[in-house]
Amino acid sequence: MESFSLPLLGGLLIGLTTAAYLLLTGKVVGISGILAQALFSRDRLLPFLFVIGLILGGSAYGIFVEPSQPFPEMRSPILLIISGLLVGYGTRLGSGCTSGHGVCGISRLSPRSLVATAIFMTTAIITVLLTK
Template structure:
């Protein structure tokens, strides 16, 4: 039951959060947009609360369930920074990130978001198939 319960609750909380954020701000939720608002916008309070909520919520879940996640990354920090910048650039170029397109765009039946999510998923599937 735990393997079904955790993703179900998580998905419901993501949907609820996206709905509340849309109702409060009039904007769709997506981590790239939130980070952009946090860095470049004058109104930084809500984006700050969102990021803080991600960190606090994830940490609280880990503490309450006594789960830990190992970070076995051994790649160069420079490679990680370059990768992050490329992902950020691609996110801006694509008009949003996977969370924005996948959660909010599809729920609004946006053709652009549906196409973007299909491309994200296909690329991920092909990458895993090639690397494994």
């Protein structure tokens, strides 16, 4: 498969999955919200399957499509825990995560999501420029 078609395929799969989840649950896709549903809600099956699908899909892509890419070095467990807590706090503070705002919020022309996504992207660009 040509390299330019992989991002297109990924975008199509994200769009289809997002639409299917909305049709099946009546809720928009936001990974932090889905993870919270999988852990804490009474109706856990679909959110749990969604999270498992993310893990298996990403793993399958790494194994079958990008097998030549080296696995990232191991990070400190303490650093991973602190990072996870900061991300969780940020998603609550921002009323959603990058997937919820960037994929679903922008498609609904939500002003809050447009601002949040602009801030995510600006912060990401600055971080890359400062660390590379």
